[in-house]
Amino acid sequence: MRRRFWLISILVVLLVLAFLEYQGIIWHNELFAMNYEVKGLDVSHHQGRIDWKKVTDRKDLKFVFMKATEGHDFVDHRFQTNWKEARENGIRTGAYHFFSMRSSGEKQAQNFIRTVPKQTDSLPPVIDLEIHLNHDRDQVRRELHRLATEMEKHYGKKPILYVTYDTYNTYVKGDFKEFDLWIRDILRPPSLEDDRDGSFWQYSNRGRVRGVDTHVDLNVFMGDREEWERYIRF
Numbered sequence: 001m002r003r004r005f006w007l008i009s010i011l012v013v014l015l016v017l018a019f020l021e022y023q024g025i026i027w028h029n030e031l032f033a034m035n036y037e038v039k040g041l042d043v044s045h046h047q048g049r050i051d052w053k054k055v056t057d058r059k060d061l062k063f064v065f066m067k068a069t070e071g072h073d074f075v076d077h078r079f080q081t082n083w084k085e086a087r088e089n090g091i092r093t094g095a096y097h098f099f100s101m102r103s104s105g106e107k108q109a110q111n112f113i114r115t116v117p118k119q120t121d122s123l124p125p126v127i128d129l130e131i132h133l134n135h136d137r138d139q140v141r142r143e144l145h146r147l148a149t150e151m152e153k154h155y156g157k158k159p160i161l162y163v164t165y166d167t168y169n170t171y172v173k174g175d176f177k178e179f180d181l182w183i184r185d186i187l188r189p190p191s192l193e194d195d196r197d198g199s200f201w202q203y204s205n206r207g208r209v210r211g212v213d214t215h216v217d218l219n220v221f222m223g224d225r226e227e228w229e230r231y232i233r234f
Contacts, residue, residue, distance in 0.1 A: 032189045033203045036220035038062045038228045042096070042202065045078040047214050052082075052089040054211030061091065061209070062228065063221070065126055065182075068095040069111045072103035079115065092232060094123025096162060097147070101135050105146030113154050120234055124157040126182060129167045140171045148179065157234070160199065168192060182219075198222055199231070 033039070039060045043050065044067035055061060064086050067076040079095070086093050095116040097108065112125065127147060131140070148159045162182040163172055172181075173194055182200035183190040190201050200219055207218035221228050 030204070033201070033218070033220050036201075036222065037225045038221040038223070040064055040092075040200075040219045040221070041207075041209065041212075042066065042217045042219060043078075043082060043212070045076050047078075047212050047216055049078075049213075050082060050085070051211035052085045052091065055086075055209055056089045056091050057210060063092040063094065063123060063219075065094045065096050065123065065219075067128075068097060068116045069108070070098035071100035072107035072111050074098075075111070075115050083117070092121070092123060094126060094160075096126035096128045097151075098128045099131060099144065099147065101131055101140065101143065105143040105148075106150060108143075109147050109150030109154075112151065118155055121232075122155075123232070124160050124180070125151045125155055126160045126162050127151075128162040129171065130162075130164060131167065131171075133166055133170050135171075137171055141175055144171070144176070148176075162202075165192070 037060065040063035041055070041061065042065040055064075064082075066079060066082045066086070068079045069075055083093055083095070095112070097112045100108065116125065127144065129144070144161075151157075151159045158179055160180045160182050161172060161176060162184070164184050168181075168183070173192075173196075177196075180199040181192075181196065182202065183192070183198040184202045185191075186203060186205050189203075190198055192198075199222055201222055202217055202219045204218040206215045209216055209218075221231070223231065
């Protein structure tokens with residue numbers, strides 16, 4: 001009888017924890033991310049209208065990456081408002097481009113450059129690499145290099161590559177060593193097969209932050225506060 005009671009109790013606790021994690025009230029990766037002093041968000045139109053004043057009430061949130069463009073012609077309709085209001089509330093901003101193999105790197109760069117202001121205190125542009133894994137690797141690398149080259153030429157900063165383990169291993173590993181990485185791992189601290197380090201880590205996709213009505217992605221800068229200050233000193 002006692003054993004059954006404890007088994008039921010453990011099951012109830014696990015179910016409650018699973019529910020709380022699903023709702024974004026808790027997240028197991030917070031245990032690993034808590035050692036990093038500088039945290040941030042990434043957002044797109046999926047988050048709807050954001051109250052950036054409330055967001056910046058949370059003092060450890062120092063940066064936000066926001067979706068700007070995708071491919072050669074898509075522009076996120078919330079980008080301009082998010083960019084303006086986040087900056088007005090003192091949060092460091094960066095923009096990301098969702099990479100596509102449906103158009104050339106040059107045309108995608110033109111879309112991003114038309115959309116994202118050139119401001120010296122913004123974070124480096126980001127290329128979000130979440131494409132299918134069945135593309136020709138050499139062709140992907142060529143277009144990525146072309147996109148990155150045009151971005152760097154315009155903004156004067158080397159782009160950051162946002163990667164999953166699959167896209168890193170398939171398209172990036174062994175190349176692009178001059179670029180910083182932003183690694184997605186919502187289960188555990190990031191670890192790449194070749195032991196390459198990342199600069200940013202997306203550790204949750206179900207965060208809860210005042211001022212954002214939906215779940216939101218949570219990130220850390222993978223260094224201490226002094227390293228962050230050096231990183232943003234352009």
